[in-house]
Amino acid sequence: MRAGLALIAALALCATPVVAQSKSKLPPAVQILEMCELLASGDVLAMEAANSEGWDTYEDELASPHMRTINGAKQVAGLGYAEMYTLLETYPSGVLGYCRVDITDAEGDAQAVVQSVQNLDRYEGQGQQISEGSFASLIGAYDKNRLLLVEHSVDGFILQLTILPTDGVN
Numbered sequence: 001m002r003a004g005l006a007l008i009a010a011l012a013l014c015a016t017p018v019v020a021q022s023k024s025k026l027p028p029a030v031q032i033l034e035m036c037e038l039l040a041s042g043d044v045l046a047m048e049a050a051n052s053e054g055w056d057t058y059e060d061e062l063a064s065p066h067m068r069t070i071n072g073a074k075q076v077a078g079l080g081y082a083e084m085y086t087l088l089e090t091y092p093s094g095v096l097g098y099c100r101v102d103i104t105d106a107e108g109d110a111q112a113v114v115q116s117v118q119n120l121d122r123y124e125g126q127g128q129q130i131s132e133g134s135f136a137s138l139i140g141a142y143d144k145n146r147l148l149l150v151e152h153s154v155d156g157f158i159l160q161l162t163i164l165p166t167d168g169v170n
Contacts, residue, residue: 029114
């Protein structure tokens with residue numbers, strides 16, 4: 001009986017890291033984008049999710065009931081120290097969500113970092129590689145209200161996502 005319980009416990013311990021690491025197998029820029037997508041969507045549990053993914057987040061106190069800001073920071077493996085700013089504005093037609101992540105001393109291969117986001121089926125648009133770095137201007141493939149800029153250059157890494165209010169229309 002004890003051997004059976006020990007085997008079950010050992011298997012549970014072996015399986016847990018695999019589940020916990022599933023997001024970490026994504027390229028770093030895609031991990032950042034997914035967090036921005038969640039935060040800019042206005043999801044009420046987004047800060048909790050960000051904290052569980054290692055972001056140190058806090059919400060600013062604003063006088064307006066129609067605006068909310070969330071800030072955060074995290075060391076992102078393969079890219080560097082990331083600083084995040086999210087703004088949510090509530091309008092009659094819906095919520096405008098904006099999320100920007102800056103990494104001043106970005107690491108990694110600029111082209112590969114930007115390309116990892118361009119490879120996602122949910123975005124389409126133009127990428128450009130010049131001597132200063134790699135740049136992409138994208139729009140949601142299925143949701144045209146999602147606008148995305150991704151840059152990795154001598155100035156660092158920037159990911160900027162805007163989700164426009166939809167009023168139920170895409």
